[in-house]
Structure formats: structure tokens, C-alpha cells
């Protein structure tokens with residue numbers, strides 16, 4: 001595995017790659033969820049590039065940028081063992097100038113749910129993803145796929161839209177959520193949970209299970225499903241429970257094959273999200 005920290009080095013090493021590239025952008029603190037993206041990229045491409053960059057522009061004032069878990073040594077090992085060819089670990093100065101063009105998330109998909117709860121987050125996220133995609137696409141690989149988890153559903157939908165709107169030559173590959181055996185969706189933030197909080201956090205996935213049961217019983221009214229989910233979430237400080245279509249428009253009736261059920265909330269000080277695509 002080649003580790004590069006500068007843009008020049010990245011462009012040089014990617015210029016000699018032959019065939020398809022699978023790219024997995026991350027903020028580090030890699031877990032099984034990231035590993036599943038890397039494995040998928042590995043199985044579908046000639047070369048795999050992973051980036052680790054804790055992107056400051058997607059953290060809001062008062063969010064956990066400084067405390068965000070950093071596990072550089074362990075991350076390197078995980079990438080090496082997973083067969084990553086190139087690991088890109090740039091610094092903030094390398095990725096950003098002082099005064100930059102900004103990207104603003106679109107009105108509907110960008111300004112509901114995570115967009116309102118974390119105003120500005122998606123602008124920063126899209127900005128860094130655009131930069132990273134352009135860097136990997138720079139040497140015109142014969143085929144270029146970038147892998148993103150469905151856990152950050154709104155992020156995935158927005159990136160797919162950005163790629164379409166800005167004609168970026170990459171195929172976005174959505175990847176399934178990975179869960180611990182108890183059902184908790186994997187997240188770098190799970191390390192913050194105490195044993196007691198972790199038990200409470202399980203109600204997020206339980207609420208989604210309850211929603212599935214209701215849909216299987218042919219209950220398609222989203223208002224009723226939301227209310228039932230909230231009962232399961234009694235020990236979570238709920239931020240939102242939402243049912244949207246794949247365009248991220250709120251819906252009144254579940255459309256099978258086109259619905260995402262989302263939940264976000266705090267357990268103690270830890271903010272957690274989870275979702276289900278049905």
C-alpha cells in the first residue's frame with residue numbers, strides 16, 4: 001500500500017494505475033462499516049483508493065471536530081490488510097485555501113432533516129467530496145466508482161445529485177448499512193456510548209424494525225408509523241422520525257421500493273442516526 005499525503009503525490013501515483021478505480025472517502029476511525037465499503041470496492045475494481053480526512057467544513061460550531069476519533073495507526077493497518085492500493089491522508093491546508101468558492105446544498109433535499117438540524121453541514125460535505133472525486137478522476141481512469149454507505153442516506157442522495165448536476169465522471173455506488181449483532185448501526189461515534197447508553201441506542205434500530213412490522217401488516221400511513229416508532233424511542237431524545245421517498249420528499253403513504261424511513265436522536269451527548277430503505 002502506498003500512503004500519500006500531498007496532492008502532487010496522489011496525482012502521480014494515480015497516473016500509473018491501470019483499469020478501474022474504486023474510491024472510498026472516509027474521515028478515519030475505520031470500523032466494519034467502512035471495511036464493507038472497501039471490500040466491495042476491492043472486489044469490483046482493479047485498484048482501490050481510500051482517503052482519510054476529517055473535513056472541518058462539515059462540522060458546525062460546537063460539534064465534535066476536535067474530539068472526533070482519530071486512529072491513524074489502526075486505520076493504516078486496516079487499509080493495508082483490506083488490500084487498499086493507495087491511502088490518501090492530506091492536511092487541511094492542502095485541501096483548502098483561505099477564500100474559496102462554496103457549494104450550497106439544494107433547497108429540498110438539502111434543507112430538511114439533517115439539513116435543518118445541522119445547517120451548513122451538507123455544504124461542507126459536498127465541497128470536500130467534490131474535491132476528492134475530482135482528484136481521483138484527474139487522470140481519467142477507464143472506470144471510476146465511489147462507494148458510500150446508505151446509513152448517511154441524505155448524504156448519499158445529495159452526492160448522487162451533485163455528480164449529476166456537475167457532470168462528474170464517476171459512478172456512485174450505494175452500500176448497505178452494517179450493524180453490530182445487537183442491531184446497532186455501526187458509526188465512529190458509537191465509541192462515545194457508555195454501556196447503559198448503548199442499550200438505549202438500540203431503540204433506534206428497534207423503531208425501524210417496528211416500522212417494518214407495520215408495513216408487513218399493510219399499515220402504509222406514515223403518520224401512524226411515525227407515532228408507533230416514537231413509542232419505541234421513548235428513551236431517546238428524538239430529533240426526527242421521517243418517512244420520505246428517494247427524492248427526499250416527505251410522504252403520507254409508504255411507496256414500496258421508493259421509501260426511506262429515517263430516525264435521528266441523542267442518547268446522552270451522542271447524536272445517532274439510522275434508516276431503512278424499503
Ligand code: PAF
Pocket residue numbers: 025026027053055058125128129152155
Ligand atoms: O461520510 C463521511 O465519512 C464523510 O461525510 C465524507 C463522505 C468522507 C466526507 O467528508
